[in-house]
Amino acid sequence: MKKLTAKRLIFLDKRNRRYLRSKYRISKREKHNKYKRKVIKLTDPILFSIMEAPSRRRAKVKEVYKKKDYKEPMQTIQIAGDFGIEEGQDVAEFIKISSQFVDSNSRILKFDLSKCTRMWPSAVTLMCSMKHWVEMKSNPDRTPKLRSTKSGNDHVNGYLDNCGFYDYVGRYKDKSDTKFSHHEMVKIEKETDRLRIKSRRDQLRNLVTRSSSLTPDQLELFVDHILVEVINNVGEHGLGVHNTLGWWLIAQWHKTHSYISMCIADNGIGFRNSLLSGAQHSYIKDKFPSIVSNEGKAIRLAFEESVSGAVYAPIKKKKITGDRYNRGSHRGNGLKRIRDACKNIGVPLAVLSHHGYLFIDAKGEFKKMGHSEKRVFAGTLYHFLIPAKGVDNEKES
Amino acid sequence: MKKRVDVGKEFFVDLVNRDEHQGDGLFHAKEFRQKYLTEMDNQDFWNNPQKTIVLDFQHVEVLGPSFANEAFAYFTKFAKPELIKTVIVFDHISQVKMSTINVELEQGYKGY
Numbered sequence: 001m002k003k004l005t006a007k008r009l010i011f012l013d014k015r016n017r018r019y020l021r022s023k024y025r026i027s028k029r030e031k032h033n034k035y036k037r038k039v040i041k042l043t044d045p046i047l048f049s050i051m052e053a054p055s056r057r058r059a060k061v062k063e064v065y066k067k068k069d070y071k072e073p074m075q076t077i078q079i080a081g082d083f084g085i086e087e088g089q090d091v092a093e094f095i096k097i098s099s100q101f102v103d104s105n106s107r108i109l110k111f112d113l114s115k116c117t118r119m120w121p122s123a124v125t126l127m128c129s130m131k132h133w134v135e136m137k138s139n140p141d142r143t144p145k146l147r148s149t150k151s152g153n154d155h156v157n158g159y160l161d162n163c164g165f166y167d168y169v170g171r172y173k174d175k176s177d178t179k180f181s182h183h184e185m186v187k188i189e190k191e192t193d194r195l196r197i198k199s200r201r202d203q204l205r206n207l208v209t210r211s212s213s214l215t216p217d218q219l220e221l222f223v224d225h226i227l228v229e230v231i232n233n234v235g236e237h238g239l240g241v242h243n244t245l246g247w248w249l250i251a252q253w254h255k256t257h258s259y260i261s262m263c264i265a266d267n268g269i270g271f272r273n274s275l276l277s278g279a280q281h282s283y284i285k286d287k288f289p290s291i292v293s294n295e296g297k298a299i300r301l302a303f304e305e306s307v308s309g310a311v312y313a314p315i316k317k318k319k320i321t322g323d324r325y326n327r328g329s330h331r332g333n334g335l336k337r338i339r340d341a342c343k344n345i346g347v348p349l350a351v352l353s354h355h356g357y358l359f360i361d362a363k364g365e366f367k368k369m370g371h372s373e374k375r376v377f378a379g380t381l382y383h384f385l386i387p388a389k390g391v392d393n394e395k396e397s
Numbered sequence: 398m399k400k401r402v403d404v405g406k407e408f409f410v411d412l413v414n415r416d417e418h419q420g421d422g423l424f425h426a427k428e429f430r431q432k433y434l435t436e437m438d439n440q441d442f443w444n445n446p447q448k449t450i451v452l453d454f455q456h457v458e459v460l461g462p463s464f465a466n467e468a469f470a471y472f473t474k475f476a477k478p479e480l481i482k483t484v485i486v487f488d489h490i491s492q493v494k495m496s497t498i499n500v501e502l503e504q505g506y507k508g509y
Contacts, residue, residue, distance in 0.1 A: 194420075220494075224494065228461035228463075232415075333462070
């Protein structure tokens, strides 16, 4: 028999060990797969749908926030007149302008505000969300630059400074003689601390208590049903990046218009993507297929039906009397409560979510609904117009 | 047996979060249920309820629908809303807050 050299023996020993290790790994994997098959077989399909929801949600987030190259040359966006959704007649123009730049691929986006006569809180929220959007969509060090010119209207420059916009986006401040009272507004800020949610909610609550024309009962309904639910919603759907929580709020009392404009927004994946990636996705897809191609319809569905985009929402079960949830606590009614409360106290509500928008009037009727091929908002915006004391009755109070 | 809880003083004034994932995650409905209503979390209790709890809302400032749903409508899987309201009694509660609880109890029970 041929004598093996020491070197050869070491080689064979190592090879044997490698073989045993791989055999062990394969048997372990087989065992695990067998267990997985058994569990899946035993698991209720509804429970299984809930179990796989987080990965579906992660995939949607990746899809929405897929990095892109901002390579195209500078784009200038002209903003003339009043910019915002507060006044009904400006809505179409707002949608038209926002759809020009949210999905833009330009290296530099320049907002020409020279002819802008008013920036409403909704427009400020749009701009702040845009800053987050480009930061999340671009590769590091290739973030497109956002620039804006000074407005010919001193009121616009003053408002952008006082409402916290310049601090938020890190722009130098234009000199302005227009001053705003801080009792008339809640500034937009980078929300960075979960523990500040109560104090931010209280700021909005104090503003509405001070300046709205709501009765004490209406005020209580507004705070309990609208403010709490919307802030919970944006907190849940906002994607915390760059040391922020992924949501914003801003409010302003417009005395001459006799209303408070309140915007609460998040940078989440939007109504349609949430509904189609939550635990109820297959039920929603089967029952309401039209929402797949129309985000406006997805928003409307969320306000009409008891459906939820939450990852761990319960699933409706088929029963003779129709699809129902099991008895007990469940999710999916928050937006219906918000709509009902708005109707009860006469507050118009607008929602913009990525490609879709929905406007609900003070009577709770759906007024405008639509879907735009290009994004109209980078996230989801809830906008409320709360009846307030005007210039005349301010002193009376 | 009757137990009385001053919710605003003993728990918190803002009742807004469903669970630890919602809002600031503090003073949420699940915690409230486990702290004060844990004995009620089984069918046997509701078959023959022997105890009553009085929740005093005098110092409560905010009550959100999500909290009401998770804290109270949760029990509709064991009993009807009428029975729940005889066992969990709400004292010094505003009309708005009571209607919030009523809506949640009714809809948690009926479903859609």
